[in-house]
């Protein structure tokens with residue numbers, strides 16, 4: 001008798017839990033349909049794509065230009081088999097070590113015009129270039 005009672009209560013609890021999951025799941029689904037997830041605004045910001053390959057960034061370690069107070073998206077991808085990173089001390093950029101095929105997205109942002117050195121901390125003599133931040137003339 002007691003066993004049956006406990007069994008009945010247990011069944012009810014399980015039913016309640018299952019119904020809760022269904023309700024929450026449905027609400028979540030409807031919520032997603034109503035609130036279109038906002039597009040990330042950083043996608044609209046012009047960006048720089050740096051590929052670390054053969055111990056250079058984009059083959060030539062190019063100069064990168066940016067404007068004061070206009071953040072610029074920076075994506076670093078490692079296409080080598082050895083690790084690389086990208087560091088800009090003055091702009092507090094550090095991708096940490098990237099293994100092969102890893103990437104890191106950050107932003108170049110500066111309040112001060114200037115020339116800032118970017119480099120790979122593992123290959124600082126061969127992998128280094130300049131980020132040139134100019135006064136924003138808009």
Ligand SMILES: [Cu+2]
Pocket residue numbers: 052055083084085120121122123127
């Ligand atoms: Cu490197």
